[in-house]
Amino acid sequence: MEHSVISVESKFIQNEKSFLQILEECNSLEKNFSDKKKYILGISSNITLSPFDSYLKWYAANNNVYLDVVFGNYNDEFNDINLFISKSVKTLIYYNHFDNIMPSFEAQFSLLSDNIIFDLLNSFKEKIEILFNNYKSFDYVLVLKFHLISVNPSLELQKVIDKFNLLLIEESSKYKNIKIIDINNIVNYLGLKNSINYKSYFQNKQPYTNTFLSYLANYVCDYTSYFNSYYYKALVLDCDNTLWGGVIGEDLVDGVKISPHEYPSNIYWLAQNIFSNLEKKGVLLCLCSKNNEEDIINLFSELKMPIEMNQIILKKINWLSKSENIKNIASELNIGLDSIVFVDDSAFECEMVKSQLSDVTVFKVPDKISLYPVLLNNITSCFINNNDNLSLYTNKTDQYKLKQVIENYKNNFTDHSEFLKSLDIKVKLSQNNKLHASRVSQLSLKSNQFNLTTKRYNENQINTLINDNSWEVFSMSVSDKFGDSGITGVVLININDDIALIDSFFMSCRIIGRGIEFSIFNHIIKYLFDKGINKIKGSFIKSIKNIQVSDFYKELGFTMINQEPLQADYELDKKNIVNLKNRSEWIEIIL
């Protein structure tokens, strides 16, 4: 993403552009996008939400996402589903405006009998039960919570809206693809006066001001990480005046400010709690600080702080430039620079990193430390999609740590294959295992480097493939003497008569470099031929990140039959099976 260092100040100056400028910029940005794939969003609502679409498009386009918005019909959510499917909508926003459940519902409310309210709640419950079940065909559904437009709502009214919201929360919690967004935050932040446009509400059934819609669009884009166009994995933190107040080298352990009780120590305390929670959600925490390493280690061991040293997966505490250190972090963790968020209090360091590593997202701790919590919210929202709380995924930090132990162990061997043999690598292959669907989809969405075709599948799609007889979904988990890596590789195969097409093959970068890809592929090829397949086809589709696997099929012994700049097609005939190179025989495959 091409934006500058993010500070509280830059984030919260609402764009001062006029509505016409927004439209104009959307038009011109979209011209440059014409060749790229569009991301299609559907909006289903009991009110009109135009020009929400223009603001969404504007924020998306400014982050290199070409968004197309399809509005459903007014208050017609069931028919909207077919409309959206016909327009290939992937993500959906579903919103009911509370006051429009019945005309001026809030004003009518006190005149309505309890029975009517009871019926309304029941019919709403029935409606969303059916609706949400039908939403299963979408990748991602954002349900906006109800909010009030009364200035001074009665307690009864507040109780009822809470009941409606609870229905939304309970029903949506049954589905993994449905997320709830609380728009009360925005109403509270702007105030009702700046949120509601009564003229437009009563004239066009569009209750909001442009300011509100602009904030909402920004919020939705942030919340979905620009419709999953990026995914942050690591949080790299400076130490002094970022994790605690003061400078450890000067103020010493007793002098640094970090505690839950007095100001401003309590703000750093908050920051550490937030970072610590992110780590528990699977975010990789790293330190990058210009200091003596010993000082920092002592501080962590002498002071009881929310972040503990064992939560830090990598620390670069030295006097090298921060951009150098961040580059090393990226290569050691085997992740892209665009997966990294960096936080520092020094404007100089922030600008340095941004200018040398423009792909890194950089946050500057505000000079006015009382504003730090606002920035922390922005940092948290970068990782909003990392809360997949899958048990397979939560011990990721442990797995990366393991990888480092292996790196150290590796140095003891001179011969690479000698080393690999000593690891006792075991690969467990599973076929069409429904329990793995969620992790398989997660890998499909995130694997970039070892990914032959970079096709992305969500969990529902994976489940469909698992149930489909013409598809084979192989998932593998790898273990060695250091531990178990969990599900880290997937092969998707489409079988058509006696021809098998390898649709996808992707592996987590954590297990690359051990020959696993060859050994399991040999195994799968033999399985297919034994099953009566006569020809196996596969393709390499080039992306910006997968160059390292461009020759994978060639190395396996496949014949290239077609080559284009961005794609190469290969095949292997049953009679040529002798061409298969039997490699990585030190790996044991378990079924």
Next chain:
Amino acid sequence: MNDINEKIICILGIVLKIDNKLIDVNTSMDTIKEWDSLKHMNLILALEEEFMISIPDEDVANLTSFKIISLVINELLKT
């Protein structure tokens, strides 16, 4: 064509996402297929903001052609 009318053409072009050359004095909701009711809402918003005027409620639904828009806005700007 005066400055106001040129500005109206410019706004129509951006809101309706069409080439300004396609807009002339005879342009109306009936001649431009892109000009639907949602775009019409956007058009009113943009006109009000750009000319810093408030279009009276009774006129909003009637501003369906270049001629009427021009007439109403020129009138509003005089007062």
